[in-house]
Amino acid sequence: MPEASPSAPQRLTIAEFTDNYGPAHSGILYAVQFLEEQVLAAGHKVLLVAPEAKGPNPHAGHPNRREIRLPSVAIPGMNVRLSMGQDFDYRLAQMVANPPDVIHVHGLGPIGLLGMWVAERTGRPLLVTWHTDFEAYADHYWHVAPFLNAAYKLQELHRAESTWAELKKLKLKRPRRGGAQVALLEVASKMLTDADLVTTPSGKTAKRVLEIAPSARVRVVPNGTDALPELPPVRRGRGPRLIYVGRISLEKSIDLVLAAFELVRDERPDAELAIVGDWKNTSAGLRRQLQRAARSGGVILPGQIPREKLGAWYASGDAFVFASITDTQALVLHEAAHAGLPFVMVDHELRLVVDPGANAVLARPNAVSLAGAMLSMIDALADPAFRASASARSRELAARWTIANQSREMIGIYEDMAAGRDVAISEGIAPEFGRRVFPTRRVTAPFDPAEPAQPALPSSARPPLPA
Structure with missing residues (x-):
């Protein structure tokens, strides 16, 4: 990459690793796409790494954006597709040879683990955004834990420079609810602890991250969204x-x-x-x-x-x-x-x-x-x-949580991480966890959700029925 002039900001390549990029519409899909749009608008480049899946993709064909789509399989009972490691070796070599400036992993999954692996091999800064309450999701989707655990084992074998012959010896155990949930959270803890920075979309999620990984470096950055186009309402009945x-x-x-x-x-x-x-x-x-x-x-x-x-x-x-x-x-x-x-x-x-x-x-x-x-x-x-x-x-x-507000903060984080500058973490998220110790180069910033006073509903309103 040619050196930028002192007066011009460096054009960065931001790699977004996500396991959720279609076929279903979801909050994670839109959050990643909103972020892509703002990164591109700021003059930086985007490398998207995601499973092969059909879905809405408004940024396809942008000259500063490219995709790596990895072979994937549909997961029974879920409208998602999961990559199981095919082509990981080739794609790893490709990204090690031409590494991005910042690696941004969106949640836990095989491609998220690939992002961790790339960060480890290239020494590039690793940012993880934790979009999901995995304790709650583990209760609903415990049956997919063996797939994720196999992907994590894949990463461990590669760390040890093991061969595909050894990988073929892996066997998916028949999932059992309790053990699968615990294993899923163990993988999550490893990812969160290894990241240079973890961002979460709310204080609620930051607390969950610290429960799973008490030494994680966490910053609250709510996802932004803007108002949808105003349209005449669809037809409705006379009642509420x-x-x-x-x-x-x-x-x-x-x-x-x-x-x-x-x-x-x-x-x-x-x-x-x-x-x-x-x-x-x-x-x-x-x-x-x-x-x-x-x-x-x-x-x-x-x-x-x-x-x-x-x-x-x-x-x-x-x-x-x-x-x-x-x-x-x-x-x-x-x-x-x-x-x-x-x-x-x-x-x-x-x-x-x-x-x-x-x-x-x-x-x-x-x-x-x-x-x-x-x-x-x-x-x-x-x-x-x-x-x-x-x-x-x-x-x-x-109006407080717009795409523009979020993107300014995230782009600032990308630029600081790429330049090796201190990046603030949020304090005051969960004081019940006690004093948290971080490397001295970290600086802190308080997270204040600015919760306003809560006036009561009108006296004429019906009180909720007993719980």
């Missing part, structure tokens, strides 16, 4: 409409939303629930539940909607229902907040755009409590003053 937008999968607790909404309909037969997402490719059991709910009335299943058209669905809703406790930030919450929607939530830790009492009602993770929260929000929205203030509060909070 609750809405969910996102992946339709087990860990999103869609079954809990359906059970709670059935109780809501007992009191508000005119209520609607729109569940927007690809429900046809979810698990068979959940798919049957959704079909039964739609036949019973009140539940609308429009399927996967192109992102540029989602604004019409957000505009049609009165409140956004989110029952997942596995999300680390949930970009759909930010999209809903940009659209001015208030929230009915089960997760009490996601607070970037959620201000309980001002624009949200919180529930416990059971159907009765969630139904009570839904009814409480419906009653509160009957007050025009509360409706207006809740909408304004959602928009105000969403």
Whole structure:
């Protein structure tokens, strides 16, 4: 790479390693693509390393971007594809011969482990972004742990300069739930500890990282998202409409939303629930539940909607229902907040755009409590003053976490890491873990989520039913 003039910033090559880049739409997919867009806009280059998979790819063909797509297989029961190590040797040699300036790994998976391996062989700085609550995901997807453990064993064999003959001796053990979960978290701990820096999209996730890897160097950098194009709302009934937008999968607790909404309909037969997402490719059991709910009335299943058209669905809703406790930030919450929607939530830790009492009602993770929260929000929205203030509060909070704000921070991190400069880590995330010791070249910066005061809902609002 030619040397840059003193007055011009150096053009960097940032390698983004991700195991989640289609075929399904997901928050991780969009987070990586938003970041790619901003890196390219800043004049740097992007090398994307991902499994072979069809999916939305708005940056294909950009002159400063190239891809390495690795052979992959579909994982039963999940709308994802996983690379199992084919071509890793060749691609490793390719990247060692022409190394990127910074290696950015997005979560745990075989390609994420390949990114660690490249960083180790090239001596380039390693940044890991932890997008996923793996303790929660391990409970739902423990059966994929043997695949990830095999990929980690692959890396260990290469570290020892072992041969493919030795690799062929690897055998996937029949997965057992408890052992698979523990093994998955052991791999996660190794990755987080080895990274030069770990970024997380929320303080909630930073705490989880420190539970898994107490000596990890963590910085909170929320993912940014901007408002979707405003569109006329899709047709709706005369009653209140609750809405969910996102992946339709087990860990999103869609079954809990359906059970709670059935109780809501007992009191508000005119209520609607729109569940927007690809429900046809979810698990068979959940798919049957959704079909039964739609036949019973009140539940609308429009399927996967192109992102540029989602604004019409957000505009049609009165409140956004989110029952997942596995999300680390949930970009759909930010999209809903940009659209001015208030929230009915089960997760009490996601607070970037959620201000309980001002624009949200919180529930416990059971159907009765969630139904009570839904009814409480419906009653509160009957007050025009509360409706207006809740909408304004959602928009105000969403405006803090834009793509531009996130990208400025991430590009600064890339440039500092590439130049060998000190990179700040977040302190005050989890004081219960006690004093944390880091290499002396690290500097610290406090993480302040700036949680505002939480006024109560209007007195006319219905209190949630008992948990």
